[in-house]
Amino acid sequence: MRGVVAMDGPSGTGKSTVSRRLAQACSAAYLDTGAMYRAATLAVLRAGLGEQAPAAELARAATSASIESGTDPAAPTITLDGADVSAEIRGPEVTALVSAVSAVSEVRTELVARQHALIRAAVDGGGGIIVEGRDIGTVVVPDAPLKVYLTASPEVRAARRGRQDAKAGRDSDLHRTLADVERRDRLDSSRRVSPLYAAADALVLDTDLLSADAVLDRLRELVADRG
Ligand code: C5P
Numbered sequence: 001m002r003g004v005v006a007m008d009g010p011s012g013t014g015k016s017t018v019s020r021r022l023a024q025a026c027s028a029a030y031l032d033t034g035a036m037y038r039a040a041t042l043a044v045l046r047a048g049l050g051e052q053a054p055a056a057e058l059a060r061a062a063t064s065a066s067i068e069s070g071t072d073p074a075a076p077t078i079t080l081d082g083a084d085v086s087a088e089i090r091g092p093e094v095t096a097l098v099s100a101v102s103a104v105s106e107v108r109t110e111l112v113a114r115q116h117a118l119i120r121a122a123v124d125g126g127g128g129i130i131v132e133g134r135d136i137g138t139v140v141v142p143d144a145p146l147k148v149y150l151t152a153s154p155e156v157r158a159a160r161r162g163r164q165d166a167k168a169g170r171d172s173d174l175h176r177t178l179a180d181v182e183r184r185d186r187l188d189s190s191r192r193v194s195p196l197y198a199a200a201d202a203l204v205l206d207t208d209l210l211s212a213d214a215v216l217d218r219l220r221e222l223v224a225d226r227g
Pocket of ligand 1: 011033034035037038098099100102103132133134135136184188
């Protein structure tokens with residue numbers, strides 16, 4: 001494939017798993033924009049700031065950090081100021097603050113510019129790229145030839161997050177995870193800048209009733225048609 005596939009949806013829909021596997025199956029690059037917002041949030045925490053800090057301070061800490069995202073789907077990497085932070089950005093402190101940091105418009109402007117550079121490099125290099133996030137089909141690549149919006153009920157998504165946490169050795173509690181999923185849905189969908197919603201021309205897939213394999217099969221057919 002040569003173009004961009006925009007994969008959006010809330011957390012716990014299986015978006016990352018399916019996006020990575022799709023990229024590998026299509027020999028395409030892969031960009032996890034959520035990891036970039038998480039790394040920016042880790043920079044904010046390291047600067048000693050929290051939710052109560054003024055937006056300008058959050059923006060300064062987040063945008064002055066050096067964040068590098070690898071786009072190899074076999075080994076996605078994310079570094080902050082030169083060090084690998086892929087495990088740290090999944091921790092509870094970052095998860096609790098990321099929606100607040102990603103609602104700051106200066107943070108989005110900076111990270112979207114970096115995303116555009118990575119997407120351009122993949123497309124100019126002659127390959128395609130699968131880009132996952134919340135605003136890819138609506139804001140980052142509104143002319144993507146294929147846009148997919150994955151959804152699932154909050155309960156199913158919280159259970160998936162819980163299994164991922166257990167696998168990664170992170171403490172988790174189903175009630176707390178469900179509350180976090182619902183809180184982030186609310187914040188991500190209601191923010192003023194780039195809120196989470198399905199683009200009018202996105203294919204919406206409900207993954208409550210679909211396995212990752214079934215979603216992947218459907219996406220491979222779609223990529224073969226228009227990717
Ligand atoms: O995908 P993940 O759950 O890691 O994303 C973490 C958070 O980053 C989301 O809850 C959302 O607040 C933010 N995000 C965003 N725009 C994106 C990707 C993620 O605002 N394109």
